[in-house]
Amino acid sequence: MTIPLRIGIAGLGTVGAGVVQLLAENRDLISRRAGRPIEIVAVNARDRAKGRGVDLSPYRWQDDAAAMAQADDIDVVVELIGGADGLAVALARKSLAAGKGFVTANKAMVAHHGAELATAAEKAGAALKYEAAVAGGIPVIKALGGGAAANEIVSLFGILNGTCNYILTEMETKGAPFADVLKDAQALGYAEADPTFDIDGIDAAHKLAILASLAFGTALDFDHVETRGIREIEKVDIERAAALGYRVRLVGEARLIDGRLVQRVHPVLVPLAHPLAKVTGSLNAVVADGNFVGRLTFEGAGAGAGPTASAVVADLIDIARGETAPAFGIPAASLKRVETGDHEDSIGRSYLRVAVADEPGVLADLTAILRDCGVSIASLIQRGEAGDDEVFIAIITHETKLSQTADAVRRMGALSSVLTPPMRLDILS
Structure with missing residues (x-):
């Protein structure tokens, strides 16, 4: 028996x-x-x-x-x-x-x-x-720890929180502000009464730290995940992103740069042709780049009774078969301890949203700051109606060191003509 x-x-x-x-x-x-x-x-x-x-x-x-x-x-x-x-x-x-x-x-x-x-x-x-x-019913833990185990993972990123993805998708499709969509999400059960863990990126940061350890064979380092949620995303950001050929998504990214581990959860602009731009509603997705297998993309339901129960029972089936492999793919004592990297040291493009007073010379002041910081403009949208006291300027930069773009944003924020702190979202490559 x-x-x-x-x-x-x-x-x-x-x-x-x-x-x-x-x-x-x-x-x-x-x-x-x-x-x-x-x-x-x-x-x-x-x-x-x-x-x-x-x-x-x-x-x-x-x-x-x-x-x-x-x-x-x-x-x-x-x-x-x-x-x-x-x-x-x-x-x-x-x-x-x-x-x-x-x-x-x-x-x-x-x-x-x-x-x-x-x-x-x-x-x-x-x-x-x-x-x-991590990611509910998507078998990404088994894939990284098993199927892709022979590969050196070069980078890993994904949409790891269904609540945030649902809210951003609803803002896109309905043109509604963040606060209104959050209330609807709470009424429908997509968001908790206290949504802090979701909308501030903490839930996604937990998942990213786990995936990074598994993917890179490094010690878990949740404390150094740079985390920023979606509270600051406004309807205008969704609209300007769409006009420029992007969608806004909360993305977790992890990569080793010069032997240093960079982990970040941030809202970013995703090009419409990118796999993550097509991930809508409460779905999750994880993308991993291996040096031999190439790009692997996993997508599916990231939460809910059925998908999550499916993942739990899959683990039970593994145990019933006698599988007791190390939890993070290699013995815990062999997990590497690496220094923490700063994503601002990398090269990339950014989206800047600046709310300014409708007065002469403002645009010249902004472009002068970008010039002085060594940041080149790829595209710019300035829209305001006659009689408006506030004008939104949306800028897409060319590739540059992200620390230079961050410096430019700080300088813009000090201008008297800038009415609210400028918004910067990096662009997923």
């Missing part, structure tokens, strides 16, 4: 309920692919009485999630609680110390504690899996 893989699930929110449903509905298929059954033994959540749309009666209710780590009849603990610290990381530590496999969708915990947990997993000979932590 084939011995089943016995699991305990801590956390029965949208994803946890989705895992229960998927394991029930696709039971036979999953057993065939795993080589043995995967059975839920115990479940845990804060509110036992809450309705979740799935039948939990066959499973033991575990009031204390940490007890799963010690239970003799549980082989793998699935953590779907969330949060970088607290109960989630305590459960991870106890599970791995007990030699149990551990599967999580918790990107914050992996970004902050991944190296420690990977070391513990290797010491115990246990599996640590986190496919669902």
Whole structure:
């Protein structure tokens, strides 16, 4: 008789309920692919009485999630609680110390504690899996750690937060301001009541730090991800970008430049012909450039019960097959510690939006600053209606060192004719 893989699930929110449903509905298929059954033994959540749309009666209710780590009849603990610290990381530590496999969708915990947990997993000979932590149902962790493992990854970038992508897409299609679209997204459940983690880029930064470690074989370094969200994006930026042949997207980028790791999450202008320009709504996408395989593009649903549950169960199938490879593709002790790079040292083009008073000589002042900073103009749009006190000027620069463009923006902001701090968005190449 084939011995089943016995699991305990801590956390029965949208994803946890989705895992229960998927394991029930696709039971036979999953057993065939795993080589043995995967059975839920115990479940845990804060509110036992809450309705979740799935039948939990066959499973033991575990009031204390940490007890799963010690239970003799549980082989793998699935953590779907969330949060970088607290109960989630305590459960991870106890599970791995007990030699149990551990599967999580918790990107914050992996970004902050991944190296420690990977070391513990290797010491115990246990599996640590986190496919669902990045890009939902897109199997990018397996692709980078497995299928593309023979390649040196040159660069990696992507749209890693569906909430931000939904908001920017709605601003494009409806011509609505950021604040109005955010309210709609909250009403529809795309954004949380407190959307800070999403719209300020923190969620995407967690995911980028994980992907960068996996792609480049470097130590996790979430603290040095340069992070900027989309709060400052205005309707005029969306309109000017479209007029100039671009779309605005929140993009996470990571690359090694002269041996230094540059990680940034920023809103950028994406050319219409670029793969990321076509990623709309709440979809996610990841693009990796390998030195032998070339460009790999992954796109799909980055969140939701179905896609995320699919990633969790895929990890369980790997464990059922006996796969216990290092969590970040190579042993934790071999992850390289590299210096932090500054993207301002690189060469690129930028979009500048400057709100100025409608008075003579303003444009000449702006172009003089760009000239003095060594920044050349590729295109410029100046639009204002007769009688307006404020005129928006949109500028696309030629390639130059980004620190020079940053200097020009600082100087522009000091002009009395500039009414609000100038906006700079770099252009994705």
